[in-house]
Amino acid sequence: MALTHPETELIPYAKGELAAAEHERVAGHLATCAACRESLAAFGGILESLARTAPEPPAVPWGRYRTELREKLEARRHRAWTAWWRRPVPLALSASLAAALVFIAVRGGQQPATVDVASVEQAVLGARLDLLRQYGIVENLDLLENLDVIHNLDGLETSRKG
């Protein structure tokens, strides 16, 4: 019975985290194995001592902490915004611009050009505004990267096991 010591289950046992059957198994083992009883007492003592004497990190002025955080967040948003603005003109926008130019070319001979320039501007602005309304998406450009990181967390863990 004492051949396989449930070493890694001792603390979960003491914390009452084990399923009933497993709990019974460990309890039964402990009743017959002095080594495991000794380990459990030692491990429990260590954890209790650590909990009582945990060193405190250096004090932080929390108001300043939150101000810094706000500043960083703003800077990040600004960066995401600038990155978006500098991106190549999106496909939908290029398409509407092209369509407007074709429209000018076709009607160029019949109407004063200024009217069509205005409609081009409208088309372009309209497209931009539409995109602006989807600012939530733009703002979340960073997010894609982060989601990627979050999805890869499991990978990070396995690659670091040791």
Place this chain on the structure above:
Amino acid sequence: MEPSDEALCQRVAERDEAAFDLLVARYQERAYRIAWSVLRDGEEARDVSQEAFIRLYQAAGGFGGRARFSTWFYRILVNLCLDHRRKHAWWKRVLGGGRPDEPDGREAVIERQPAEPVDPLAGLGREQVMTQLWAAVATLSPQQRAVVTLHVQDELPTREIAGVLSCSEATVRVHLHRALISLRATLGKA
């Protein structure tokens, strides 16, 4: 009634700035302390915990509510810490530095001794032993240290620690067991 963390996170996803401020106020100390436990450097802990809040803000929409908010957030935080350590380990090795706050930590341990120690370490030169014990915690692998920290300082159950570290409960138990074996050996030498 106070809104739950999960409800606040949902509001952050909708870009509710007040909800974000509330979550920060709720978690700032815990986040900073956990980061410090892993990094053992006040400046870095401040920086990395702030970064975790920024990631929280950006990724709040991706919080599906399948896990507790704390598990989800600590996962972001702990992984940033482990990543930070991995990225910065090389220059610390080069400069021969290590843990700038360690001396403070040690003093804090000594200052915080209870007046009447009632544990098995009593009579062994307790302050010295605790100093050695915490020094030994600092030499554990980052994963082991994270498990110990989340266990003793945040009293998280094994299942939640597994959620934070994105590993199985069995792996958490192994990390904790190995950590305890090392720490016990330290006490044996003390």
